[in-house]
Amino acid sequence: MIRLLAIMVLAVCALTSSIALAQDSSAPVKIPRGVFQAPVILDGTELFLLRGVSGMxxxxxxxxxHNRLVQVATASKSNTVDIQVQQVRAGYLITADGVDIVIVTKADAELEKLDLELLAGVHADVIRDAILSYRAERTDKARLEGAIYAVGWTVAFAIFIxxxxxxxxxxxxxxxxxxHKNLADVETATKAHVRADAIAALxxxxVNFGLLAILFLGAYYYLSFILLAFAETRYVALILLTYxxxxxxxxxxxxxxxxxxxVTLLIIALVTQYVIRGLRIFSEAVEAGSFEIGNFERNWVIxxxxxxxxVLIMIALVFAFPYIPGSDSAAFQGLTILVGAMLSLGSNSVMNNLISGLFVIYRxxxxxxxxxxxxxxxxxxxxxxxxxxHLRSIKNELISIPNAQLLNSEVVNYSKHADSNGLLVHTTVGIGYEEPTEKxxxxxxxxxxxxDGLKKRPAPFVLWAALADYAVNYQINAYTTHGAVIPKIKSDLHRNILxxxxxNGVQIMTPSYVADPSEAKVATVRWDGKLAHQYNDERVRSEA
Structure with missing residues (x-):
């Protein structure tokens, strides 16, 4: 009921605004300035047009x-009107029941493109019919018919509500x-991720919005038809209906x-959709291995x-553009240019990453x-x-790298080998000059x-990395084909070196050396045969 009252209030507001615009149920429509013709309107019906003349x-x-017609129509309830047409200096004067109504001038005839005398006769007939109609619609019988008409529309509107x-x-x-019936299984399977109540509410x-719109239109037209039933309010009804x-x-x-x-747009859309669907089927077949296209890799398919x-959608848009509503208007074209300028100015980084992504995928x-x-x-x-x-780090972290950065940075790939031997794993240790190099x-x-993970063939080899101040830096190199576990291989290599x-009782000088300690810094073997890194309590202090 509250919604219905709100609708009726809106309808009354529309009626009030319309009456304010009309000011008088029989007032003629105002013509904007600069237009040198105006219609004569009585009870919302346009009778004829008049040209402006000098001083008028x-x-x-x-x-x-209009005022003279109302004067004559209200002065009598007779079913006849005495219409006279006589020639005067300015044209033809039309009188009704002895009241001068209008002088039809040569300018009016030029406006209507008719003979002056013929136009005067037409205007006289129109004036007679308008006056008689004005009187007939204000009789007791007409008002009773209007009331019955209004009651009928009221009953129909009540039934409609x-x-x-x-x-x-x-x-x-x-x-x-x-x-709830159709989504019960879905809701149970997804553990309430899909809420049936939310979907039903949406x-x-x-549906309620559509019904409310229909109800508002019904109230609007009901009010218009009620006003149309009475001559005094008919002009307002015509305004409402026009709006x-x-x-x-x-x-x-x-x-x-x-x-x-x-229909043309629908055909373009259907053809484009059909071609894309066929392309999708072919792409899925290539990805599944049903078709082989030379050196085309499967990760390129998507x-x-x-x-x-x-590209197909852009081509379809080019063909469809002339058939889009308003595409030939200046506003639509200006909006298109504005959107293009905004995209070109604001999407530099986006396009950079997009193009970089293509290079990353295909190179x-x-x-x-x-x-x-x-x-x-x-x-x-x-x-x-x-x-x-997206990268997943060795610590199981998900890292997002923009493709522009990926394209412009040095990328070390541990999974793809430069040759069949694999990747070289290397590390450097510093050993004192007193130790034999062969040892x-x-x-x-x-x-x-x-x-484990380092190949025996080709055999590992040692390079002399540098002759440092206090030690010789030896670099051990070994091949591996397990690029994905290089950190684990390096960790095992460091432990095995130690x-x-x-x-063999050899002290590692890495990373730096100041002086010889009183005892060698090496681990000792415990009774259980396992190595323990037991260090002496003595610490070597640097000399000032």
């Missing part, structure tokens, strides 16, 4: 004719029941006229499909599953998107052989 604007002249309330209740109950909101009916008719006629273009799909330097290093980030490639690449090299090679050097 068209609006003022039409107002005088009653049916609308019943329909609303029925639809709300039916929608809730259907949604559907009910849309809504004309735009609605324009929309309907515009839609009907647009149907050929709509991005290639997305690119081709975007084959990085693939999903590869372990790579980008700057300080080390991890496995889990996804390559058009805008960014040190043998110990480093032995440590490499003990490390174990081998401890077993």
């Amino acid at each position: 604007p068209a609006e003022r002249r039409a107002m005088q004719v 009653f049916l609308g309330v019943l329909l609303r209740r029925f639809l709300n109950t039916r929608i809730t029941r259907l949604v 559907i009910r909101f849309g 809504v009916t004309r735009p609605v008719l324009n929309i309907v006629l515009g839609f009907v006229n647009y149907l050929p273009n709509f 991005p290639t499909f997305n690119i081709v799909r975007a 084959r330097s990085t693939s999903i599953g590869d372990r790579i290093r980008i700057g300080e980030h080390l991890g496995d490639v889990v996804e390559i998107k058009m805008m960014e690449t 040190v090299e043998a110990m480093l090679i032995e440590a490499a052989k003990r490390t 174990d081998v050097f401890t077993e």
Whole structure:
């Protein structure tokens, strides 16, 4: 009931504004300035047009004719009107019941493109009919018919509201029941991620909004028809009907006229959708291995499909553009230019990452599953998107790298080998000058052989990295094909180096050396045969 009252209040407000605009139920429509013709209107019906003359604007002249018609029509209730047409100097004078109504001038005849005498006769007939109609519509019989007409519309509107309330209740109950019935399994399977109540509420909101709009239109037209039943309020009713009916008719006629273009757009959309669907089927077949296209990699399938799909959609838009409503208007074209300028000015970084993503995907330097290093980030490639690449670090962290950064940075790929031997794992240790080089090299090679993941063939080898101030820096190198576990391999290699050097009583000088300690800094072997890194309590202090 509250909603119905609100609708009625809105209708009354519309009526009030219309009366304020009209000011008088029989007042003629005002013509904007600069227009030298004005219509003579009586009871909302346009009778004829009048031209303005010197010293008498068209609006003022039409107002005088209107007032004289009302004067004659209200002066008598007779079913006849005495109309006289006589020639005067300015044209033809038309009188009704002895009252001068209007002088039809040569300018009026030129406006209507008719003979002056013929036009005067037409105006006389129109004036007679208008006066008789004005009187007839204000008789007791006419008012009774108007009251019956208004009561009939009121009963029809009450039935309309009653049916609308019943329909609303029925639809709300039916929608809730259907949604809960169809989504019960989904809601249970997804553990309430899909809420049937929320979906039902959303559907009910849309249905209630449509019913409310229909109810408002019904109230609007009901009020208009009630006002149309009485002569005094008919002009306001015509204004109300014009405010809504004309735009609605324009929309309907515009839609009907647009149907050929709509069919063309529908055909373009269907053809484009059909081609994209066929392309998707072919892409899925290539990705599944049913088709092989030379050196075309499977991880290229999805991005290639997305690119081709975007190109097809752009081509379809080019063909569809002339058939889009308003595409030939200056406003639509200006809006298109504005959107293009905004995209071009505000999407530099986006386009940079997008183009970089294409290079990353197609240059084959990085693939999903590869372990790579980008700057300080080390991890496995889990996804390559058009805008960014996702890495999962060895600490199980998800790292997002913009493709522009990936393209412009040095990328170390531990999964793709430069040749069949694999990757070289290397580390450097500093050993004193007093130790024989053959012994040190043998110990480093032995440590490499003990490390799982390092290849025995080709054999590990040692390089002299540098002759430092207090030690010789030896670099052990060994091949591996397990690029994804290099951190683990290096860790095992360092442990084995420490174990081998401890077993042979050789002190590692890395990372720095100041003076010889009183006892060698080596680990000792415990009774259980396991190595323990037991260090002496003595610490070597630097000399000032």
